[in-house]
Amino acid sequence: MAKPKKNEDVSAEERIKEAARKLFTEKGFDAVKTRDIAAEAGINLALLNYYFRSKQKLFDIVMIENFERFIKQLIPILGNEELSLDEILTQVTASYIDMLKLNPGLPFFIMNEMRSDSNKLQHVREKMAQVKARFLKRVEDTLLKKKISQANMAHMMMNFMGLIIFPFVAQPILMKVNNINKKEFDSIMEERKELVPIWLKAIMKANKF
Amino acid sequence: MAKPKKNEDVSAEERIKEAARKLFTEKGFDAVKTRDIAAEAGINLALLNYYFRSKQKLFDIVMIENFERFIKQLIPILGNEELSLDEILTQVTASYIDMLKLNPGLPFFIMNEMRSDSNKLQHVREKMAQVKARFLKRVEDTLLKKKISQANMAHMMMNFMGLIIFPFVAQPILMKVNNINKKEFDSIMEERKELVPIWLKAIMKANKF
DNA sequence: AAGTTTTTTAATCAAATGATTAAAAATATT
DNA sequence: AATATTTTTAATCATTTGATTAAAAAACTT
Known part of the structure; x- marks a missing residue:
């Protein structure tokens, strides 16, 4: 058969x-x-x-792989002690946008499963926690050295993620509202590789911190 | 019984x-x-x-009400011809953050249902078109006068939404990553009422457009 | 209070869904 | 080629789930 x-x-x-x-x-x-x-x-x-x-086990496997894709690429960049803040911003932005163009649904998926904080993620929690811990240590070490205070870390992380990740999360809405197709959307994202680092630096200069 | x-x-x-x-x-x-x-x-x-x-009909009703909450408050601000761009930014930001503090799950919900491009959202589309029309008429007029091209409207919309809405969409992640509770999160959002308009203006000044 | 209408319930149906089983088919081993 | 092992399938089971039905209970009308 x-x-x-x-x-x-x-x-x-x-x-x-x-x-x-x-x-x-x-x-x-x-x-x-x-x-x-x-x-x-x-x-x-x-x-x-x-x-x-089972469905749950299959989901766990996919989830862990997705999560690793999501943050793995940042480690080498953030871990590189020799990069200036400018260079980190530029490289991380470009790297992230490239990845998101290939996996536009990824951040939404992760946030979705993160939000409905159900037991679906119970199994993968620990593994993700490990990856996350490593990731965070790098980020904080790197940014603290660059004289960004702990208190403003939250704002800067929100700004960074908001400017880069949000367009992909809201892609369906943005495409309709701005009346653009997938190709034009990707082209706009390509522009943002250059623009977002400039803007982030402008933000850092613009206020008290 | x-x-x-x-x-x-x-x-x-x-x-x-x-x-x-x-x-x-x-x-x-x-x-x-x-x-x-x-x-x-x-x-x-x-x-x-x-x-x-049916479940579907119940969902439709809730969905429409939620969406109306989401955009209703923008109309009076955007419709007020006497406000400057600065004032619009400040007021819309504050108004939006206030609403999102009360309904943190709302943007995610809307994006979620928008993404799964089902017929559930026919009504919502129409509402969206209205807001878009109003928003564009008001803001585009203003921005075009300030020599902001149509092409950059998409960027500015992404920036605006990204800086304001994204933190709420990613709230569960951000709270874990930054190790803060709901109260501290809300307090950070309160700070952003003042900061985001400043940053948005800094962004506009920072590059070619 | 008797009768009528509206609201609420328990019981049940039919379809969808995650999972299992026993066996067939393909592949590997000897 | 004969046998053993791995891969794949059809059929089936047990729950879950959206929805319906008939009737009980409450509220309303006269």
Whole structure:
């Protein structure tokens, strides 16, 4: 009965994971049905449970990978002691925007699952906490050395994320309101690679801190 | 069998709507079960369908009300021809932050439902178009006079929303990352009422447009 | 108070959904 | 080629879930 297994370019297991990543990222845990994932991956439903035991376990795996993608790339830049604040801003901004153009749904997905602080994330919490801890230490060390006070760290982080990540989170709304298509949106994001660092520096100069 | 109806301070219908608003805003359409809403409202499941016909219809009602809350307050400010750009920035920022402190889940909810591009949002689209028209007429006039091109409108809208709305969208993450509680978060948002308009002006001055 | 209408409930239905099972098909091993 | 192992499938189960129904309870009308 079974379909042939050879002459596939990607294994069934990998196809399931990618289908799950796509759908979970698009629609969130509850909105995605295991049958949707099976259909998207072009495999039988039972196969999903054969490889991953349960929907929850599959989600956990995708979630951890997504989260790692989200912050991993920042570590080498933030950890580089030799970069000036200017250079850090420029590099991190460009790197982030590049990644988000490839994974526009990622921040939303992460925030979504973070917000509904349910037990869905209980399993992945610890692993994420580890990655996060490392990440934060780097960020704070780096920025504190650059004479940005702890009290203003929160503001600067909000500004940084707001200017870079928010457009992707609100992409559907922004495209409609500004009457632009995906290509034009991406082009605007490309412009922001140069603009956001300039603006962030302007912000830092503009007020008390 | 029925429970007494009198000496309730709020009608069952209203309690259902408020329970639905709370849960939908927190968790999104698919994650919320009609039985959750019934339990939260303290009523029998059948009563939900008696009053609202279906989960979808109940959602639509809550959704429209939420969205109206989200944009309603902008109209009087944007419509006031006597305000300068500075004053508009200051007032809209303060007004928005006040509203978001009361409804921190609102922008996320709207973006979430906007993203899953279902037909749920037909009404919302129209409302959005109205605000856009008004917003553009008022702000574009002002900004065009200040030689801000149409092309840069998109950037400025992203900046404005990013600096004000994003912190609320990412609130759970930001609270964890910066190790602050709700009260401290709100206090930071209070600071931003004054800071964001300053920063937005700094941004406008900082680059080519 | 009797009768009428509105509100609320318990019980139930039908479809959707996550998961399991036993067996078929493909692949690997000898 | 015969046998064992891995991969895949169809069929099925048990819960969950949105919705309906018939009737009880409360409120209203006369």
